[in-house]
Amino acid sequence: MSHEPAAPDDVDFYRQLVERAPDGVIVVRNSHITFANIAASRLLTNGDVRQILGRPLPHVVQTGDRDGLVESLLRWQSGQDSPPLDVRTTADGPSMDIELEGVPLGDDRALIVVHDVSARAKAEAALRESEERLTLAVAGAQEGVWDWNLETGDVVYSPRWKQMLGYDEDEIEPHVGAWQRLLHPDDLPRARDVNERVIAGGRHYEMEVRLRHKDGHYVDVLSRGYPVRQAADGPVVRIVGTHLDLSERKRAEAALRESEERLQLAFAGALEGVWDWNLETDAVVYSPRWKQMLGYEDDEIEPHISAWERLVHPDDRPIADRAHERVSRGEPNYEAEFRIRHKAGHYVHVWSRGFPVRRVAGGPVVRIVGTHFDLTDRKRADAERARAELLTRMVFAQEDERRRIAREMHDQFGEQLTTLGHRVRALKDAVAGNPELSRHVDALEDVARRLDNDVDQLVWELRPTALDDLGLAAALANYVTDWSARVGTPAQVHTAGLQSGRLSSEIETTLYRIAQEALTNVAKHARATAVDVILERRGEQVMLIVEDNGVGFDAGGSAGSRGGFGLVGMRERAALVEATIEIESAVGRGTTIIVRMNTPSTTFPEHA
Secondary structure, eight states, X not given: OOOOOOOHHHHHHHHHHHHTOSSEEEEEETTEEEEEOHHHHHHHSSSOGGGTTTSBGGGGBOHHHHHHHHHHHHHHHHTOOOOOEEEEBOOSSSOOEEEEEEEEEETTEEEEEEEEOHHHHHHHHHHHHHHHHHHHHHHHOSSEEEEEETTTOBEEEOHHHHHHTTOOGGGSOSBHHHHHHHBOGGGHHHHHHHHHHHHTTOSOEEEEEEEEOTTSOXXXXXXXXXXXXXXXXXXXXXXXXXXXXXXHHHHHHHHHHHHHHHHHHHHHHOSSEEEEEETXXXXXXXXXXXXXXXXXXXXXXXXXXXXXXXXXXXXXXXXXXXXXXXXXXXXSOEEEEEEEEOTTSOEEEEEEEEEEEESSTTSOEEEEEEEEEEOHHHHHHHHHHHHHHHHHHHHHHHHHHHHHHHHHHXXXXXXXXXXXXXXXXXXXXXXXXXXXXXXXXXXXXXXXXXXXXXXXXXXXXXXXXXXXXXXXXXHHHHHHXXXXXXXXXXXXXXXXXXXXXBOOHHHHHHHHHHHHHHHHHIIIIIOOSOEEEEEEEETTEEEEEEEEOSOOOOTTSHHXXXXXTTHHHHHHHHHHTTOEEEEEEOTTSOEEEEEEEEOOSSOBOOOO
């Protein structure tokens, strides 16, 4: 075949062909670009061919690619074999990946074709990244991964798959026979049915089976797979899937069943009201005790949060809502005090305590399980305690005020009465010769003496100085002696165990006042001919006994139940210092009042 020169029309045709070619075409001589078509100028620059004509070709690629390009140019110019070269451009716009492939033209020239391989480079990079992720996923997966080739029977088992069953990397052959050998015989028919359904066109492969561990026991696993076809609607050629070890879940399910059984027993027998609130459905299980606390039968409370919302006091709803919000934000406990309406209409104070339940650590709260404790008794006790504290403060404040008034009366009236006595005696001496005036002065002296005695008696009744100065035993002895003289009833005081030290001012005052009240009752009602007062301390206990041989009364009858004869006052005073009072009496057999209280073993200093 002869090679005749091309006609001018042919030259133009070929030039247009090269110019319009979709791939870049350049001519290089001594590494410099002497020709570039439109596609090449677009790939190597921003589209202006004048920017690359005359430039060294290595200068239009990135620095790291230049040495390789220089070597390839020398080969292409000399006609040596050289594979295509991938480089990256340094165009003014976004750089791109290109492939250069050259042939010699003679005279140190080479024709180089430029291909845009950006899409291919991205695909290859994505493939590499995907393969790396797959490798990491298989290596680090908590589930065992497997890849079963149905045409050959070969199976790739991941290291985790083998570790789950206690095997080393080289102890499981890469074939489906290994899986069949380890499968529990009772699970083999079911596994075959699942495999056949997937091969026949089923889209999902999932089943629970047991695989034999290297130690000999069987491990419950969840096997899930994805069928792979070579062509759409073609036969399944591979199944790729995972094995999830269900041992922990099985143990958890067994523990949950046991826990639910215990919970049901706890619901049935709990002294507190138990509740279980599902936050996703707002269903609430209320224990029988919860309903009984509010006076309802088992079928009278609907198992829903609306029952609680209907019964809670409107003013307390924000308190409960805030407790719920705190738990939702991560607080470990649900605690709140509010009032719930009883069936009878009144409100019951309850203390609600709950424990939030999450499906996963750090996940949202899905349930709150807790108890309702009836605070009625505690509220009543708190009220009684507050009343007792108030009464204590009032009584001892009264004692302090009596002491202050008694001292002021003793100091002020005593001084005035003493002065009055001196003046009366002086007046008496002055009128000694006048019988008429002496008679009036004697009467005045008698009035002054009675007034002095009355003031002393009043001061003593307000607050006996002996109680503060000498202590309970001495004060009580003085009082009983004076009482016996005034009433005309023989009375004796017996003390024991008080030599080691004084009791507290509150205790001494309380016991003294109780003894006063008891003797006042004897004087008013007992018609006794003998009274004994016993004050004794043994270890950490003090006992006061007031016993008379009077007419007595029916301690179990109406008088005793009403707390007559001043017993209410004595009981209230005893309660102030946590003492107890026992009343022993019978008609015609006298009365015995016994006060007992515990005191610290330490002694108190002498009172000023």
